[in-house]
Amino acid sequence: MNLRRDVYQAIADPTRRAILVLVASQSMTAGAIASNFDTARPTVSKHLQILTECELLEQEQKGREVYYHLNPERIKEVADFIEPFRKMWDDRFNKLETIMKEYQSKK
Amino acid sequence: MNLRRDVYQAIADPTRRAILVLVASQSMTAGAIASNFDTARPTVSKHLQILTECELLEQEQKGREVYYHLNPERIKEVADFIEPFRKMWDDRFNKLETIMKEYQSKK
DNA sequence: AAGCCCTGTAAGAATTATCTTACAGGGCTT
DNA sequence: AAGCCCTGTAAGATAATTCTTACAGGGCTT
Numbered sequence: 192m193n194l195r196r197d198v199y200q201a202i203a204d205p206t207r208r209a210i211l212v213l214v215a216s217q218s219m220t221a222g223a224i225a226s227n228f229d230t231a232r233p234t235v236s237k238h239l240q241i242l243t244e245c246e247l248l249e250q251e252q253k254g255r256e257v258y259y260h261l262n263p264e265r266i267k268e269v270a271d272f273i274e275p276f277r278k279m280w281d282d283r284f285n286k287l288e289t290i291m292k293e294y295q296s297k298k
Numbered sequence: 299m300n301l302r303r304d305v306y307q308a309i310a311d312p313t314r315r316a317i318l319v320l321v322a323s324q325s326m327t328a329g330a331i332a333s334n335f336d337t338a339r340p341t342v343s344k345h346l347q348i349l350t351e352c353e354l355l356e357q358e359q360k361g362r363e364v365y366y367h368l369n370p371e372r373i374k375e376v377a378d379f380i381e382p383f384r385k386m387w388d389d390r391f392n393k394l395e396t397i398m399k400e401y402q403s404k405k
Numbered sequence: 406a407a408g409c410c411c412t413g414t415a416a417g418a419a420t421t422a423t424c425t426t427a428c429a430g431g432g433c434t435t
Numbered sequence: 436a437a438g439c440c441c442t443g444t445a446a447g448a449t450a451a452t453t454c455t456t457a458c459a460g461g462g463c464t465t
Contacts, residue, residue: 221411222412232412237414
């Protein structure tokens with residue numbers, strides 16, 4: 192077996208990304224989250240389980256309802272991977288700006 | 299069929315992320331890239347194909363060798379998804395700082 | 406306590422992804 | 436042109452993931 196189940200695998204699924212966006216602004220119950228999608232409720236429940244396992248979401252039981260809210264901390268792992276690359280396209284952008292300035296000064 | 303094959307799916311695989319880091323600083327041939335991994339060469343070739351398909355890598359043929367180099371532009375898609383969440387953990391950090399200051403002023 | 410509602414989970418089929426072996430195209434070198 | 440080297444690809448076995456139907460636990464309400 193040896194499941195992957197890391198943050199990258201988690202955000203690879205479009206439904207799971209949509210869940211993260213949905214829960215970003217406010218806590219929501221499992222049912223409320225599921226009602227936003229066409230897929231069956233147990234399917235969404237499974238997605239919630241996956242997101243919770245890699246700590247992108249956190250659960251909070253309130254009576255018989257379970258609220259899910261975002262844990263932004265974990266997304267940082269992906270951000271840290273991307274950060275060095277960001278520098279690269281920033282550099283390219285800066286280079287483009289320089290070219291544009293030179294172009295305009297020749298007018 | 300209808301394969302996923304998007305940027306998120308691409309970076310979900312640890313080998314593919316390693317390839318991106320490897321190629322970030324310099325262009326490399328397919329063989330040179332493959333020699334960095336334990337998996338068979340065709341396996342790496344497949345990964346390169348996937349990365350090229352979603353435009354994270356670009357090919358440059360030189361004689362019988364193929365050089366791969368990074369296209370930072372595409373990673374921006376992931377960065378844009380993450381950016382809004384970044385604000386959330388920044389806010390949390392700021393809140394923590396505020397608490398610390400209050401704590402110190404009471405000493 | 407009985408019944409309803411919210412939620413999670415097990416099982417299994419269908420889909421998708423991964424990796425290896427074997428082979429093919431095509432540029433170099435001699 | 437013959438042979439070697441670099442690379443890509445097809446086929447098929449294996450593994451992992453996804454999704455649905457059916458069911459179970461446990462908190463509310465009456």
